[in-house]
Amino acid sequence: MTEAERMNTPERRRCLIALALAGTLLAMGPKFPKAEVQRIPGWSTDHEPDFGGLRPKLSASGRWIAFESKSTNLLETEGDFSNDIYLYDARKDLTLQVSRVEGGGDPSLSCTRPAIAGSGRFVAYDSADTQIVTPDVANTSEVFLFDRKKKITERISVSSEGEAVSGHSSAAAVSKSGRHVAFESTSTQLVPGDSNNKRDIFLRDRKKRTTTRLSLASDGGQADQDCVAPAISGNGRFVAFTTRAALVPEDTNGFEDVYVVDAKKHTIVRASVASDGSQGEQIKGATLPPRSGPDISISANGRYLAFRSDAMNLVAEANTGGADIFLRDLKKGSTILVSKNSEGEAGNSASVLPAISPEGRVVAFQSYATNLVPGDANGKQDVFVRDVKKGQTARVSLGPDAVEANDVSTLASVSARGKWVGFESEATNLLAGEDGNARKDVFLLRR
Secondary structure (H helix, E strand, C coil): CCHHHHCCCHHHHHHHHHHHHHHHHHHHCCCCCCCCCEEECCCCCCCCCCCCCEEEEECCCCCEEEEEECCCCCCCCCCCCCCEEEEEECCCCEEEECCCCCCCCCCCCCEEEEEECCCCCEEEEEECCCCCCCCCCCCCCEEEEEECCCCEEEECCECCCCCECCCCEEEEEECCCCCEEEEEECCCCCCCCCCCCCCEEEEEECCCCEEEECCECCCCCECCCCEEEEEECCCCCEEEEEECCCCCCCCCCCCCEEEEEECCCCEEEECCECCCCCECCECCCCCCCCCCCCCEEECCCCCEEEEEECECCCCCCCCCCCCEEEEEECCCCEEEECCECCCCCECCCCEEEEEECCCCCEEEEEECCCCCCCCCCCCCCEEEEEECCCCEEEECCECHHHCECCCCEEEEEECHHHCEEEEEECCCCCCCCCCCCCCCEEEEEEC
C-alpha cells in the first residue's frame, strides 16, 4: 500500500469527519433555546446584569447583538457605572465590550445608541468621550465604528479630509459590509457650503474616505428643518430619514415625511405617501405619541421601507389616524398597513418603532393596541412581528407558557426572515427563572 493509500483509508476518513464535526459543535457553543424568551447576556447561566441592558441591534444572522448597558458585571473586570456598548455572541454566549479608549480601559463618558452591520463585524455608536480616538479636538458627541475582527475603533464623523469637527454627531446606521455609515449631525464643517444651521444626514464612505451630505432638496437646496433618524440599506446605496422640510416640490402638507436618497444616482424621493402618490394628512389637533427612537427601517436591498406615520389617508383600511406602521415598496410604488392583526383589522392604538428584516418580509414593532392578537389584556406596550408574506401578526414579548408581560416592551430588532427578535423590556416575568435586577433588560427570542 502506498503512502497516499494509507492516508486515505476508511478508518482515517471516519476519524477526520468525527474531528470536523466535533470542531463544528465546539465552534457553535451552547444551543440557544427555541420559542423561549431569554435574557442576554448570560442566557445559559444564572448571571444577571446588575443594571440591565438597552437598545438591542441584531446582525442579519441573529448571532451578533449589539446593545447598551451601564452594568458593572458583564465582564470579568468591573465597569465604571457609565453606559457602554457591548457585542454579544448568541452562539457562544460570550460578551465583548465594544466601547474602549485607545490602549484599553473604559471611556469616562457614556457611549450610546449602538448600530450593527448586517455581517455582525462592525458596531457604531455615539460618545463625547475624548479618549476613544485621539487626538480629539471636537469635545462633543461623535460617531465611532468598532471592527470586531481587527479590534480597532475609528472616528466616522469626520470631513472628507479626515478632520474631526465641532457639532453634535449621532444616530449611526451601518451597511452590511461596514463600508458605508450614515449619521446625523449639527456640524457645519463636515462638507463645504453647509450653512443651514440644521441637523443634516451624512454618509461616510470608509473605502473612498469621503463624507457626503444627503439631506438636500431635489434641486440641491439645503433643508430648512432638521433631518434625523437615518436608516441605510445593506448595500449602502439607499439612505432613508425623516424631516419636516419640503425636499421635493410636491411636499406641501407641512408634516414630517420620510425621504429616501439614492446615493449612487444622487436622487431623492418622498416615501411616506399612499399607493396613488397622495401625501399623508394628519388629524388636526390629534394627540400623538412621542418619538423615542428611529421610526424608519429599510431592507437590505433598499426596496422595502417600514415607517411610522400619523397620517390617516395612506391606506384604504380604517387605521387609527395616529401612529401606525406602514410598508412602502419603492419598486412598485405601493404602500400597505403593517400594524394590523391576522384578520386584517387595523390596530386600535398607537404602533411605533418598526424594524424590518433584511429581505423585507418581517416587520417588528411595538404597540399599545389590544386587538393585534387574541387575549391581549396586560394594558402594556408589547412587541409584535408581522409576516407580510403570510399576513400574520404575532406577539413576541411573552413569558413562559405565553404569559403576558407585566411591563413595557420596546425597541425591537429583527434578523433575516424574522427568525430572531431582540427587544428591551421592563417586565420581570419573561423568564422561567427569577428576574430580580429591577432594570430594563435585553431579551432575545429564537422563533
